[in-house]
Amino acid sequence: MDRNLMADILEQVADFLEKGEYRKKVRVGITTLGSEHGTEEIIRGAELAQKLYDDVEVVLIGAKGNSSLHCYEAETLEGCHCLMEELLDKHEIDACVTMHYNFPLGVSTVGRLITPAKGKEILLATTTGTAAADRVEAMVKNAVYGNIVAKALGIKEPTVGILNVDGARQVERVLNQLKERGYPIKFAQSLREDGGVVMRGNDLLAASCDVMVTDTLTGNLLVKILSAFTTGGDYESIGFGYGPGIGEGYDRIIMILSRASGAPVAANAIKFAADLVKGNLKEVARAEFEMLNRIGWKDLLSKKEKAPAAELQEVKMPDPKPVAEEISGIDVLELEDMVKLLWSHGIYAESGMGCTGPVIRVSEEDLEEAMKLLQEAMQ
Structure with a gap:
């Protein structure tokens, strides 16, 4: 024996x-x-x-x-x-x-980090793999995957934040639609004065949420930085690694390390794996996907938002006027289309970049009508 x-x-x-x-x-x-x-x-x-x-x-x-x-x-x-x-x-x-393990399309990994500001843990969804080919769909799935891992770790109502990257506002809208259909997602609030579910870098450092949602490439970059910022970059010494591969129907608990991960991270990754086994990760994931399928989340994800770009290619810009008002909450991927939408209604508008992200600038007299048109377009 x-x-x-x-x-x-x-x-x-x-x-x-x-x-x-x-x-x-x-x-x-x-x-x-x-x-x-x-x-x-x-x-x-x-x-x-x-x-x-x-x-x-x-x-x-x-x-x-x-x-x-x-x-x-x-x-x-x-x-x-x-x-x-x-x-x-x-x-x-x-x-x-x-x-250095390749997951199938639809599976991506949820990392577990210790943030430097307050020494709190945060889950980063996701860090390797590809949840979907479409960026927004992938980030919505990343939010779900992060929720699953958090629940398996014993967090009954994990708070979810969306990192302020391309697609964040579209992801917020889809997640709100899922919530309206009955998906129990609890949104975090940014620690910055203006609040909101869209998180800044400050929120990542301070762990303002239990689950931080981002695209995988950004997540991969962030986990490398937060794991190795004390060592000069060639040795990852902090955190629990890049986490488990999560996806509908995926039935293995495989945790990912970087080839730069050192012994402390390897040890923590083993603990992370054991925590998920004890938290019955597979059953948590199965139940979560069953719930999502009952409320038709795939139908919602497959509905591509009809951007007005094709219809608005030839829209003529109205005569310029002073623009003193800013409208935020527009995704950078939709910014120019939304400007042209306002032009098509005779409203002069300009795109810009504020400290919180993309903005559309209009005159004070056009502000109310512009906000109404944009809200209707983004529903």
Whole structure:
């Protein structure tokens, strides 16, 4: 019999005799090949996790090094991934931590970070993978994926904020429509004076929300910065890594590290994986997607907003006039189309960029009519 397995059995017997209860350990694998810091760095993270978390059994996949941890040996990272998938599907491990892994379209990862302003945790949705080919659809799904992970971590009503990036206002509208249909999403408020669900960089640093929604490329950049800002960038030392791949019908708990992730992040990623197993991530995700399908979220996502660009290509600009009023809340992806929409109604307008994002500038006398037209166009 395997010595590690025998030790685990004896420990469980001791627990039962001491506490009168059976405590099954969560079994988390970690692939050891492919790190820019070498195999020993990942093994060090695995051993650190095993030392710190007595309810977790850590197993290695790849090279064993000098470790006493159980190892399923493989010679390449691709071999590690094949073995990892086999072990997950056979339920020989409950979750796995790896790097440089390609998820199918529709699956993206929710990172878990410690923010520098107040030392609070925040989930960043998402950090790798692609939830959808369309930007807005992907970010709406990212919000759902972040909600799922937060609930699996025990946050009953996670607060959701949308980072102020291209598409944020469109994402806000779709999420509000989902909420009107019955999806229980709780919006955060920015710590800045003007508030709102659209978050600034200040909100990210201070963790103003439980789940920060963004596009994956921006999320990937942010997780790298917040993980390595104390080390000069080549060694990620803070946080829990890039998180689990989430998507409808996806049934494996696979956690992602960067090849720049150091031992502390590897250890935290193992804890993150164990937390999600104990929080029944798969069941939480299944229930969430069932609810969304009942309220027709796919129909809502498939309805492409009809931007007026094609109809307004030849619109003539009205005679210029002084513009002193600003209308905010317009997405940058729709900005020029909304300006032309106002032109088509005889209202002179200019696009601009304020401190909170894109704005449309109009005269004071046109403000009320312009706001009415824009609100109607964006419904």
